[in-house]
Amino acid sequence: xxxxxxxxxxxxxxxxxxxxxxxxxxxxxxxxxxxxxxxxxxxxxxxxxxxxxxxxxxxxxxxxxxxxxxxxxxxxxxxxxxxxxxxxxxxxxxxxxxxxxxxxxxxxxxxxxxxxxxxxxxxxxxxxxxxxxxxxxxxxxxxxxxxxxxxxxxxxxxxxxxxxxxxxxxxxxxxxxxxxxxxxxxxxxxxxxxxxxxxxxxxxxxxxxxxxxxxxxxxxxxxxxxxxxxxxxxxxxxxxxxxxxxxxxxxxxxxxxxxxxxxxxxxxxxxxxxxxxxxxxxxxxxxxxxxxxxxxxxxxxxxxxxxxxxxxxxxxxxxxxxxxxxxxxxxxxxxxxxxxxxxxxxxxxxxxxxxxxxxxxxx
Amino acid sequence: xxxxxxxxxxxxxxxxxxxxxxxxxxxxxxxxxxxxxxxxxxxxxxxxxxxxxxxxxxxxxxxxxxxxxxxxxxxxxxxxxxxxxxxxxxxxxxxxxxxxxxxxxxxxxxxxxxxxxxxxxxxxxxxxxxxxxxxxxxxxxxxxxxxxxxxxxxxxxxxxxxxxxxxxxxxxxxxxxxxxxxxxxxxxxxxxxxxxxxxxxxxxxxxxxxxxxxxxxxxxxxxxxxxxxxxxxxxxxxxxxxxxxxxxxxxxxxxxxxxxxxxxxxxxxxxxxxxxxxxxxxxx
Amino acid sequence: xxxxxxxxxxxxxxxxxxxxxxxxxxxxxxxxxxxxxxxxxxxxxxxxxxxxxxxxxxxxxxxxxxxxxxxxxxxxxxxxxxxxxxxxxxxxxxxxxxxxxxxxxxxxxxxxxxxxxxxxxxxxxxxxxxxxxxxxxxxxxxxxxxxxxxxxxxxxxxxxxxxxxxxxxxxxxxxxxxxxxxxxxxxxxxxxxxxxxxxxxxxxxxxxxxxxxxxxxxxxxxxxxxxxxxxxxxxxxxxxxxxxxxxxxxxxxxxxxxxxxxxxxxxxxxxxxxxxxxxxxxxxxxxxxxxxxx
Numbered sequence: 001x002x003x004x005x006x007x008x009x010x011x012x013x014x015x016x017x018x019x020x021x022x023x024x025x026x027x028x029x030x031x032x033x034x035x036x037x038x039x040x041x042x043x044x045x046x047x048x049x050x051x052x053x054x055x056x057x058x059x060x061x062x063x064x065x066x067x068x069x070x071x072x073x074x075x076x077x078x079x080x081x082x083x084x085x086x087x088x089x090x091x092x093x094x095x096x097x098x099x100x101x102x103x104x105x106x107x108x109x110x111x112x113x114x115x116x117x118x119x120x121x122x123x124x125x126x127x128x129x130x131x132x133x134x135x136x137x138x139x140x141x142x143x144x145x146x147x148x149x150x151x152x153x154x155x156x157x158x159x160x161x162x163x164x165x166x167x168x169x170x171x172x173x174x175x176x177x178x179x180x181x182x183x184x185x186x187x188x189x190x191x192x193x194x195x196x197x198x199x200x201x202x203x204x205x206x207x208x209x210x211x212x213x214x215x216x217x218x219x220x221x222x223x224x225x226x227x228x229x230x231x232x233x234x235x236x237x238x239x240x241x242x243x244x245x246x247x248x249x250x251x252x253x254x255x256x257x258x259x260x261x262x263x264x265x266x267x268x269x270x271x272x273x274x275x276x277x278x279x280x281x282x283x284x285x286x287x288x289x290x291x292x293x294x295x296x297x298x299x300x301x302x303x304x305x306x307x308x309x310x311x312x313x314x315x316x317x318x319x320x321x322x323x324x325x326x327x328x329x330x331x332x333x334x335x336x337x338x339x340x341x342x343x344x345x346x347x348x349x350x351x352x353x354x355x356x357x358x359x360x361x362x363x
Numbered sequence: 364x365x366x367x368x369x370x371x372x373x374x375x376x377x378x379x380x381x382x383x384x385x386x387x388x389x390x391x392x393x394x395x396x397x398x399x400x401x402x403x404x405x406x407x408x409x410x411x412x413x414x415x416x417x418x419x420x421x422x423x424x425x426x427x428x429x430x431x432x433x434x435x436x437x438x439x440x441x442x443x444x445x446x447x448x449x450x451x452x453x454x455x456x457x458x459x460x461x462x463x464x465x466x467x468x469x470x471x472x473x474x475x476x477x478x479x480x481x482x483x484x485x486x487x488x489x490x491x492x493x494x495x496x497x498x499x500x501x502x503x504x505x506x507x508x509x510x511x512x513x514x515x516x517x518x519x520x521x522x523x524x525x526x527x528x529x530x531x532x533x534x535x536x537x538x539x540x541x542x543x544x545x546x547x548x549x550x551x552x553x554x555x556x557x558x559x560x561x562x563x564x565x566x567x568x569x570x571x572x573x574x575x576x577x578x579x580x581x582x583x584x585x586x587x588x589x590x591x592x593x594x595x596x597x598x599x600x601x602x603x604x605x606x607x608x609x610x611x612x613x614x615x616x617x618x619x620x621x622x623x624x625x626x627x628x629x630x631x632x633x634x635x636x637x638x639x640x641x642x643x644x645x646x647x
Numbered sequence: 648x649x650x651x652x653x654x655x656x657x658x659x660x661x662x663x664x665x666x667x668x669x670x671x672x673x674x675x676x677x678x679x680x681x682x683x684x685x686x687x688x689x690x691x692x693x694x695x696x697x698x699x700x701x702x703x704x705x706x707x708x709x710x711x712x713x714x715x716x717x718x719x720x721x722x723x724x725x726x727x728x729x730x731x732x733x734x735x736x737x738x739x740x741x742x743x744x745x746x747x748x749x750x751x752x753x754x755x756x757x758x759x760x761x762x763x764x765x766x767x768x769x770x771x772x773x774x775x776x777x778x779x780x781x782x783x784x785x786x787x788x789x790x791x792x793x794x795x796x797x798x799x800x801x802x803x804x805x806x807x808x809x810x811x812x813x814x815x816x817x818x819x820x821x822x823x824x825x826x827x828x829x830x831x832x833x834x835x836x837x838x839x840x841x842x843x844x845x846x847x848x849x850x851x852x853x854x855x856x857x858x859x860x861x862x863x864x865x866x867x868x869x870x871x872x873x874x875x876x877x878x879x880x881x882x883x884x885x886x887x888x889x890x891x892x893x894x895x896x897x898x899x900x901x902x903x904x905x906x907x908x909x910x911x912x913x914x915x916x917x918x919x920x921x922x923x924x925x926x927x928x929x930x931x932x933x934x935x936x937x938x939x940x941x
Contacts, residue, residue, distance in 0.1 A: 052542055071655060073548035085543035089561045099547035146547070376847060380745055387742055388759050394816065395762070397785050398774050462670035469663040482670075485678055487925055489877045491901040492918030495911050496684035519677040522670055551662045582769045582880035583902070597769045597880065615777065618770035625765030630758045 002063030002153040003028055004049065004186055009058035011044050011210075018044045020210045022058070026203075029184040031177070033201030035191055036233075041210040042190045046156050049188060051075050063153055073102075078147035079156040082163060084139045086131040086146075092118075093127040096146045117149040120179070137168050144176070148183060155180070155187040161196065173200060194234050198222070206230050228360040231281050231353055237316065240287075240327045242280045243357070246270050252278060252354075255322035257302040263349045269363050273356065278363065281353035284316070287329035290344035299352075301345045303327065305337045319343060395622070401615035402427055427612035431620070440599035441620060443510065447595055448578040450514040451521060455574050456567065458518065459525030464555050466526065467533035468541075479530050482523040490520075490583050501588055508589045516584055521574045528573070532566030533559055572628075579625055596621045688915035707916035716892060717917060720900040721924075727807065727882070727896055728875040731814045736868055738815065739822025744856055747830045748848050757827070764820040771813055772884020776800065779809045803893020806886040810894065813881055818874075822867045829863035830856055865936040872932065876925050897921055 004026045011019040019041040026032055034042035047053040049060060051072035060067050067075045078099075087095050093114055100110045118124045121141045131139055140160060147155055160176070161169045177200055180187050191197055197204050198218040206213040206221065206229070214226040225231035231239050244254040252270075253259040260280060262270065270278065290300055303321035315335050319327045329345055337343055354363040403424060431437045466475040497516060498507075506512030536559050544558045560567075582597035589598055599617065689707055691699040711717050742760055746753045779799035781787045790797060799805040833855070841855040879898040882888075888895035888903065895903075901921070905914035 050546060052545070069654070072546045073550075077546065079543070079546045081539050081543060083537075083539055085537065085539040087540060087544070087558060098544070098549075102548045102553065146543075150547075376849075380748070380750065383741070384745055384750055384756055387738075388756065390816070391759055391763055393785070394771065394774055394778065397778055398770075401774075401777050458670045458673055461666035462668075465663045465666035469659070471663070471667075478667075478671075482674065484926075485674060487873050487876075487922070487929055488678070488682075489898060489901070489918060489921055489925065490879070491877075491898050491905065492685050492915065492922055493678075493681040494902075495688065495905055495915065496681035499684070500680065515677070519674060522674060526670065551659065555666075576765050579765070580767050580880070582767070582883075583898075597767050614770070614773040618767070618774050621767045621770045622765070626762045629761050629765050 002186055003061075004154055004188070005059075005061040006045075006049070007059050007061075009045065009048060009060060010056050011041070011048060011053060012056045017210050019048070022212060024205065024212075024215065026186055029186055031180055031187045031189065031200060031202045033189045033191060033197040033204045034207060035194055035197035035204055036207035036213075038192060039209075040207040042192075042205075042207050043158055045207075046079075046158060046188055046190050049075075049154070050077055050079050050156050075154075076150075076152050077154040077156055078150055078152040079158065080140075080143045080147050080160045082159040084131075084143040084160075084163075086139055086142055088131050091128050091130050092123065092134075092142050092145075095131070095142055096149045098146070099150045113149050113151075114145075117145045120148065120182075121145045136164050137172065140164060140172060144179065148179070148185075152185065155185050157187065157189045159191055160189075161191070162193075169196075176200070195236060198234065206233060224362075225281075225353065226362055228279060228281070228355045228362075231355070231362070235283055235285075237284045237328050237330060239281045239283050239353070241355075242282075242325055242327070243277060244280050245277050246275055252280060254280075254325060257322045258325060260299045260347070260352060261349060262352065262354075266352070266354055266363065270354065273363065275356060275363075277357050279355035279357055279360075281355060282327070282347050282351065284328045284330035285332070286347050286351035287327065287331075287345045288347070289329075289331060289335065290346045299347050299349065301327070301347070303343055303345065305339050305341050305343050308335075308337060308339060310334065310336075317343070319345065395626075398615050398618045398622070401612060402619055404612055404615075427616045431613055431616040436594070436599060437617065437620065440594050440596045441624075443589075444579055444595040444597075444621075445624070446510050447513045447517065448575045450510065451517040451578040452571050452574045454514060454518040455521050455525045456571060459522050459570075460529050460560070460567070461555070463526045463529030464533050464559060466530045475530070479527050482526045484523075486520065486523050494583065497584065498588060508594075512588060513585065513595065516588070517578045517581060521577055524573050524577070525570045528570050529563065529566050532563045536562050576625060685915045685918060688911045689919050690916075691912050693909070693911035703912070707912045708920065710913055711917045711920055716895075716900060717920075719892065720895045720897040721921075723807065723894060724876065724896045724898075727811060727814070727878070728872065731811045731818070732868060732871045732875055734811075734815050735819045735871060736822050736864060739819045739824075739867070740826045740857075740860070740864060742819070742823045743826035743830055744852050746827060747856070748851075760823055761820045763817045764824075766817060768817065768878075768880030769884045771817055772881045775809055775813045775881075775885045779805075800886070801890065803890060806890070806894040810882040810885050813885065814875075814878065817881065818871060822864075822871065825863050825867045826860055829860035833859050869929070869933060869936065873929060876928075 004024075006022050006024045009019060009022040010017070022041075022045055024032070034045060036042050044053060048055050049062075051067070051070060051074075055068055062075060062077070087098065090098070096114045096117060097110050100113060105113075114127070115124065118127060121144055123138065123141050123145060126134065126138060126142070131142070134142065143160065157176075161172055164172060173196060176189075189197075189200060198221070201218060203215060204218055204221055205215045208229050214221060214230045216224075221230060221234050225234060228241065232241065242254050242258065244252040244258070244260070246252045251259055251261045287301075301319075301321055303319040303325075305317060306320050306326070307316075307318040309316040309318075313332075313334065315331045315333070317329045317331060317335075317337065319329060321327060327345070355361065356363055404427075466478055469475075471478065501507045501512045501516075504512070506515065540562075541554050541558055544554050549557065580597070581595075585595045585598040589595065596617070688699070690702050690704060692701050692703050692706075694700050746757060746760075750756060776784075778784050778786050781796070781798065781800065784799070786799070787796070797805060797808075799809045837855060837859070838851065841851045845851045845854070877898060878896065879902065882894060882896055883899050883902070886894045888899040892900070897917075901914055901917055904910050904917070
């Protein structure tokens with residue numbers, strides 16, 4: 001159990017910058033998720049913590065000790081790989097005991113520790129089997145077992161669930177969280193799946209092109225995205241973005257069918273930043289169908305239904321507005337508007353996000 | 364693709380394939396059978412037409428077999444061949460496998476592919492060119508007519524096979540598995556010894572077989588560098604030239620003795636051979 | 648995995664050179680010396696019993712290049728290799744394909760077809776004499792049945808042909824095994840995809856098997872070429888270069904000059920010349936092959 005501190009960590013391969021200025025300080029026993037599209041630098045960052053990649057600049061401290069000069073063994077970290085990386089020629093027991101044997105621990109102690117870890121993961125019956133005789137889920141558990149048996153200071157997990165089928169994935173997710181909470185070891189978890197990130201992390205780090213876009217608790221990332229990338233990355237289906245012009249008296253519009261009235265606070269900011277044009281962000285789940293009979297809301301969007309996708313208890317509707325704007329709405333009931341028919345949506349003023357078109361930062 | 368033959372040929376097609384296979388098998392077996400038959404013939408019978416099936420066309424005799432088996436030299440040379448081949452194989456594996464691993468995993472000033480090719484280029488050298496220098500070297504090292512001399516020599520020639528084959532095999536070992544071992548605390552040597560090597564057993568067997576075969580087969584240096592004590596089978600066979608010319612029946616017996624062990628071995632190991640023999644060409 | 652600091656980089660360097668070093672040093676030690684020695688002899692006049700008497704510059708080379716026997720042996724070698732290697736490659740690949748597409752009893756066939764690889768060249772050579780001799784040799788007897796008589800052992804062409812046939816017999820398995828490995832490494836899905844389109848498995852061979860196995864075949868050709876140009880035991884045992892000098896491959900000719908006539912000077916010069924020629928051929932060949940792959 002230890003605090004991990006990364007300060008101004010960068011990684012460069014020749015001219016290519018893989019990670020730039022990564023700063024993070026964890027709390028003891030925290031579950032940190034690194035998420036982002038492929039190539040964003042999340043795996044590279046984790047490998048630098050592990051000691052599998054050298055750091056070009058910056059420093060990393062584990063438990064207060066600077067580990068930059070240390071080989072992986074000295075850092076006392078454990079890693080679970082995407083493809084499990086189990087030793088094919090050893091049985092499960094051998095795989096889990098490997099690190100302990102290298103440290104020349106007495107046989108009895110190794111036996112005990114492996115049994116204990118196997119029990120936690122429910123794999124005692126598999127100890128004599130070889131990896132090729134195991135299913136994907138079982139192999140994953142063995143990989144986890146190998147990681148926890150050494151009681152390391154930090155867990156590193158590199159997309160461990162990517163190769164598991166969807167149904168099992170949800171189960172394993174819960175198990176990993178339970179495991180981590182029980183052992184209380186500081187954990188770094190890399191994934192490209194934002195749903196996974198939001199459901200597992202104490203804190204989530206969103207990365208793009210080697211840079212940290214935002215760090216925060218899952219609900220903060222959802223409610224207060226720092227820029228357009230985070231806003232569009234977090235949340236499914238993705239946030240709608242519409243390019244609009246700001247008019248006087250605090251409204252913005254993108255054509256006659258799309259007019260939004262901003263709350264005072266936002267209007268102030270728009271005026272201060274002197275923005276002629278803005279990106280408007282609206283989450284699909286915040287768009288509501290404007291009923292004929294109800295009171296007409298202030299922010300009405302008139303469009304034509306293009307595609308209707310029933311999702312069970314919810315419905316996804318693709319709406320075309322004014323010819324060149326497309327919106328996706330997630331309606332919380334079963335509806336079946338006919339494709340081609342007109343439909344009016346509304347959105348609450350406090351569910352509107354604005355982004356500066358020049359910097360993509362949130363306003 | 365095991366069922367390609369069934370799904371993709373007309374009746375006639377299958378017959379064609381079977382016949383090719385059968386013809387190939389006969390083609391392969393014929394010389395062996397002839398050697399066996401010949402070993403039971405007398406010298407005149409060997410050269411008279413029609414003497415093919417024993418007991419039918421000619422009277423079989425055990426003369427040649429007696430002659431060879433009563434000559435201690437024949438057993439000696441069999442043993443010599445075995446010892447030299449085994450020793451060479453061992454030395455080659457010990458020298459070549461670590462080198463191959465190094466080439467597979469690390470970077471050098473020259474491309475590792477080129478270094479591997481350099482090893483291979485050693486085989487281009489026609490042995491005849493270096494026969495004399497090696498002879499003199501062996502004389503100076505006092506290794507003429509010894510097993511060690513041949514082993515040293517053969518190892519040099521066959522190192523290339525080990526390096527080229529094992530380098531390719533090692534490259535196929537998953538890097539992730541090696542990294543996992545590193546995280547668990549293994550140092551470079553331990554990764555090689557406890558992870559990479561056990562996972563490459565197939566390749567080691569293939570290399571061992573190839574080196575053994577080439578060493579077993581070698582005639583030129585064996586005949587030049589050995590005579591009595593360490594003479595290997597090829598030299599022994601060549602020396603069955605007596606003043607009357609070659610005694611072919613004796614040669615036939617020698618052939619069988621020479622061929623039998625490796626051929627029997629090949630039945631057990633051909634499975635591994637097929638798997639490991641692409642010399643890196645599959646990946647380039 | 649990268650070394651994280653100077654100490655690690657140093658220990659990694661030590662490791663990689665320590666692993667590679669012995670093999671490299673060994674090869675250097677055991678090859679540089681003999682080559683220099685051979686070069687040395689090639690420029691000298693060696694007399695049996697007295698050793699090197701004096702240095703004669705390029706005289707040996709000149710003598711070799713103007714020696715018709717030298718060129719004749721090169722011709723014989725080229726014919727030998729030029730016929731044997733392509734045949735081995737074609738047959739080996741064909742056999743490998745047959746096994747791959749699902750011949751029943753493939754295990755046995757594989758074992759049987761591999762066996763010749765382990766035989767001794769010299770033994771096969773002598774065996775060849777008894778096979779091809781016109782008096783009672785199996786081949787002659789079988790050919791007689793169809794009223795064909797080929798003077799295998801009494802003419803140069805016959806002897807060369809017999810040697811080539813035996814060489815093919817012994818070394819086809821080598822190509823066979825390599826091709827088998829290559830064809831076996833093609834993922835099943837590719838075969839499946841081809842099966843959907845092709846009307847016979849020969850088509851699959853032509854469009855899938857051959858192209859994908861070509862890189863390996865290249866290596867097989869290269870290796871057979873290298874070994875073939877050095878071949879000695881088999882032809883020597885079969886014909887000793889005769890009748891006369893009509894089947895003297897270069898290796899045989901050089902062997903006779905060096906070991907039987909003890910003319911180290913001329914023998915070494917010829918050897919060096921041959922080495923240069925062979926290296927050139929192989930390099931050119933190799934590069935041609937690489938181009939075709941890319």
